Structures are given as structure tokens and as C-alpha cells.
């Protein structure tokens with residue numbers, strides 16, 4: 001503590017061993033000590049007393065579509081990272097689509113890094129993409145520092161990012177397993193989607209029927225089987241169907257290296273409440289029924305589902321038409337993910353420790369950043385979110401920072417106001433005001 005430059009003091013610091021009153025000492029952007037609340041502050045250090053506001057580790061969101069460059073009218077690094085900062089997220093990992101180019105070669109990665117470099121308000125890392133024809137690019141991308149590779153098992157929604165069939169999945173996964181990499185997968189089975197009724201139009205029930213649970217369940221089963229066969233490490237993206245949980249739990253019990261994420265919208269919104277024509281709620285796989293949601297919460301509690309990420313995937317407002325078949329599929333959740341999840345979590349008897357585990361510690365571990373991010377412990381980056389957990393606010397789209405202010409949460413009253421966000425010991429956001437971007441580009445730690 002004696003050499004601390006900054007001390008953050010709170011009666012509620014969420015640390016791995018529990019929530020307690022503490023003073024967190026920071027020097028050169030890192031946490032140096034977690035001390036008693038009344039620890040003496042060295043004369044040269046700045047003290048920030050947060051009172052009863054809760055000090056959390058900054059959230060790590062490993063599923064964000066920034067779309068920059070190429071589809072910057074949908075979203076960009078400047079706006080996405082401001083939304084992240086306003087939401088208490090201090091690290092995001094960008095998906096390899098829907099930018100142009102997609103992150104499928106080292107050259108494309110360099111392009112994206114160049115574009116992001118001076119716009120990042122929070123730390124930014126990158127996923128690579130596994131396409132049917134880029135197997136030889138995977139190892140170089142891994143060596144260049146992507147955190148893993150995303151693949152689709154059904155059409156992705158954009159032509160430049162084709163999906164893998166079963167053969168190609170095995171081929172790419174064998175390659176990735178060969179160098180100890182991670183494959184992250186959008187798991188919906190194309191044959192089950194083709195066989196489902198495709199009615200189109202504004203009725204949410206029709207859209208839900210077009211993306212049935214068994215499409216997810218079948219694809220998850222296929223992925224787990226391949227992971228087991230190849231002893232590969234895989235991650236199921238945005239799980240929505242609770243029917244896939246038993247087979248995931250069984251695979252984990254058997255030692256298959258599979259992790260699973262779900263998203264705020266699956267945990268806080270239900271099919272029953274989606275108004276017809278309201279394609280702000282459209283995403284794939286879809287938001288399902290309340291009974292399905294209860295099972296997702298139970299799976300989070302028992303560890304079958306590991307983590308919660310936004311899958312922030314915006315488009316321009318004009319693509320969010322009232323026809324669910326043709327409207328863009330994606331929900332913009334970056335800024336609201338913490339209050340949305342916290343609001344539902346507290347109602348279900350969970351604490352902020354749980355939310356931190358799902359949205360920061362486990363996501364940091366997923367991408368191998370758990371030695372630097374995701375916990376308030378000495379040695380970690382001094383990345384924090386300061387939350388007033390009992391304050392409420394009503395979601396006003398005009399207050400959102402992402403580029404197109406379409407939101408499925410408009411008008412909802414949520415618990416948890418992010419008072420400030422800190423990145424490596426600097427306050428990057430407070431009371432609606434941002435500093436100049438000081439985020440860094442992150443690469444996988446070998």
C-alpha cells in the first residue's frame with residue numbers, strides 16, 4: 001500500500017472470497033493490495049471513497065459484434081466501446097463477423113486492429129473465424145493472438161461468412177485442437193431449421209416456431225460428439241434451448257472440454273412478452289418461453305452454463321422491419337447487460353458475486369485473461385465498475401451509446417446504476433461523461 005497512487009474504498013468490494021468492506025490500492029494501472037476498509041492512505045495517494053456503492057471487477061464481455069470496418073453504419077469501435085464503458089464492461093472480445101473484412105486471415109486481423117486502435121474506450125481483443133476454406137489460416141491467426149475461432153453450423157446471416165458442414169467442422173476442429181486452440185460455435189442445425197415451418201410475417205410465435213429447440217439440441221450434440229472424439233476444447237455460444245442442458249451436463253461430467261454461455265436477453269426477456277412486429281427482440285437462436293428461461297437460470301446456478309455475454313449484434317434501424325423472417329437478427333445489449341442480468345438475478349435470490357462470476361471471472365477464464373482480468377486481486381489490472389445496485393432507472397433509448405438506438409429493453413425499469421467505470425486505474429466513464437479512448441488491444445497470452 002505504501003507506494004499506492006490511488007486507493008478505492010468501498011463498504012462493498014466484490015472479491016473472489018466474498019463481498020466485504022475494503023480499500024483497494026492501485027499503482028501503475030494494477031491492483032497492488034486489497035486492504036481493510038480503514039487502512040491508512042499513504043500521503044501521496046489519491047483516495048476515492050465510494051461509500052456504499054459497490055466496487056466490482058470490470059466486466060469481460062467475450063461476445064460482441066462491432067462490425068468495424070465495413071458495416072460501421074451498424075456499429076463501430078468508438079460507439080461500441082463507449083456503450084461498454086457506460087455499462088461497466090472494461091474488456092470486450094470482438095466477433096469475426098459482421099465487419100468487412102471478417103477476421104479470417106492475419107491480414108484481416110491487422111486491418112481490424114488498425115481500425116480499433118485509436119477508438120477503443122475499453123480493452124479489445126479479437127476472435128478469428130473458421131470458414132470452410134480457411135483451415136490454413138487458423139494457425140497463423142492463433143499465433144497472431146486471436147483468442148479462438150468462431151464457426152457457424154447453419155447460415156450466419158452474411159454471405160462472406162459461410163457455415164461449416166459436419167465434415168468441415170471435424171476438419172477445422174482437428175486443426176484447432178492440434179495447436180491447443182478453442183472453437184466457439186453458433187450451434188443450430190441447418191436441416192432442422194429447413195424442416196421447421198417458415199411462415200414469415202410479424203407474429204413472434206411464427207418466428208419462434210421457425211427456430212425450434214431441436215435445431216439447437218441437435219447441433220450441440222454434434223459439437224459435443226466432435227469435441228469428445230478429437231479431445232478438443234469447444235464453447236457453445238448463446239445457448240437458448242434448455243433442452244440441450246442435460247446432454248451438456250453429462251458431457252461435462254464425463255470430462256468433455258465444453259463450456260457454455262447464455263445471454264441477458266434469454267435470461268430476462270420471454271417469448272410471451274414479445275409484441276408482434278417487434279423485431280428489436282429478434283435474435284438467433286430466439287428468446288424462448290418463460291419456463292425455458294427458468295431452466296437456464298437453474299443451469300447457471302449449478303454451473304452447467306458457465307457465463308453470460310451480450311451477443312451485442314446491432315444493425316441500422318431500417319433493417320429491423322416488422323417481418324420477423326427478414327428483419328436483422330441481433331440484440332443490442334452492451335450498455336444494459338449488467339443492470340438487466342442483475343435485476344433478474346436479485347429477484348431470483350442471486351448476489352452480485354454470482355453476476356461477477358458469470359460476467360467477469362468466467363469470461364476472463366474463457367479467453368485465458370484470468371491472470372489479468374475478472375477479479376479484484378493483487379496483480380490484476382485495476383479495471384472496475386462502480387455500481388449502485390439498489391438504484392433503479394427506466395431504459396430510455398436516447399441514453400444509449402451504441403450507434404443505432406434500437407433496444408429490446410425500452411421502457412423497462414432496471415436495478416443497478418453504473419456510476420463509474422475504471423480501466424487500469426483511470427476513470428474512463430462517470431455520470432455520462434467519457435474520457436478520451438485509452439483502451440488497449442489485447443492478444444491471447446501464449
Ligand SMILES: [Zn+2]
Pocket residue numbers: 063065095311313
Ligand atoms: Zn453473435
